Amino acid sequence: MERRQIEYFLAVVENGGFTAAASALHVAQPSLSHAIKVLERDLGAELFHRLPRGVRLTAAGEALIDSARRTLRDMETARATVREVTGLMAGRLDLVSLPTLALDPLAVVIGRFRRAYPEVRIRLAQSELGDEVRESVRTGAAELGLADTTTRSFEELEAVPIGNQELIATLPPGTPAPPAGVLTVDELLDRELITGFPGTLVRDLVTREARRRGREPNVVVELGHRESALHMIAAGAGSGVLPRPLAKLAELEGAVLVSVDPAVEREIHLVRRPGTLSPAAQAFQRMLLAEETSHNET
Incomplete structure (x- = not known):
């Protein structure tokens, strides 16, 4: 071929x-x-x-x-490697991530990468499920992916933990802040909740915590897109648990942010196929890991 x-x-x-x-x-x-x-x-x-x-x-x-897709990806990597030897960094870098991870940490890293390598075009696809992100990398549709943890086994992929992201209880505007300044998991489960569909991180987390307590979560709105939750919460449709970057956007619309006790975090993984990455992907990976190291130290 x-x-x-x-x-x-x-x-x-x-x-x-x-x-x-x-x-x-x-x-x-x-x-x-x-x-x-x-x-x-x-x-x-x-x-x-x-x-x-x-x-x-x-x-x-x-x-x-x-x-x-894998053959085309390997061809592009080979061409890019030759360009690197001759001092040229160009072409296209294909990424895929969960939508909230496009806000943080990807936005900052993409900005820095573009300033360093203006001749490289970036294509960022987004998927609502971490397993869909991994599948895109596995099939070669993307070279690097950013996703949270998974219960499935993807033996054809390598996953590098790059940090944790706090999940914040996000309450409708005007909601009185709890006296202690935090919500317990039980208090969170007492609220009317807005979540994604079963299979998404927050929905599965809420369901798991509820069933540990012999109950079902009171989900009043199910959404196919995580970003829609912040607008629903701001409109008073219910409460939610959002990654901190998305929760901060909801706060701009009047939502009340409260930490959960005990703290709830999601682990973020950089996903790639084994073998040689294109020079652009190698440079991007270095920048991403350096950014997260700096962020974790501060």
Whole structure:
């Protein structure tokens, strides 16, 4: 397989059709279609079902996606390594993270990285679940990922702990602060809660703590996007438990922030595939680890 064929194949997958893929790549559709046909002939299998509107992957196409992404990622890493030897740092760095981790710590590190390496373009995808972040790295859709802990085993990945992030009880505007200045877990569970769906970190944490006490959490609003919680809380729909960066944004809208006793934290991991990273990813990893080391020391 040639690099161009892999790029065309993945573009059709990601854009849902030949016309959209050709437009995204700025190539003529006949050229793209011919390249895909040559690839199918070389592989001895059709990769797409051609439909009146768009395409659908065949079983062979589904089987090719992960290896195609990893192959393209390895090609990009090899090219970037050669550029580094010649003194050039350019290309693209693909990252994926939980949305709240894009606020902290990624925003600061991305800013510093862009000032140091202005020729490197950054693509940051976001997923609501830590396991989705890991899957994006595993398949090669992203080179580095930032996620919290997981109960699943991802043997094909390496995870480096980079620090902890406090989770804060975030209460609607006008809520009297508790006398002791903190909320116990039992007091938190007595409140009407806004959380994500089952499978998200806070929802699972709240459910686990409630069931340890022989009860169910009083979840009144379930959200698919964690950032929406701060607006719901500010509107008085209920209370929540938010990572500190998101809680501080809610505070700007009038929410009342209270620490939980005992303290509740999430461990943040940098996720990567084993092997050689691209020079851009190596530099970004160094910056991220240095930033977190400095933050933890202060």
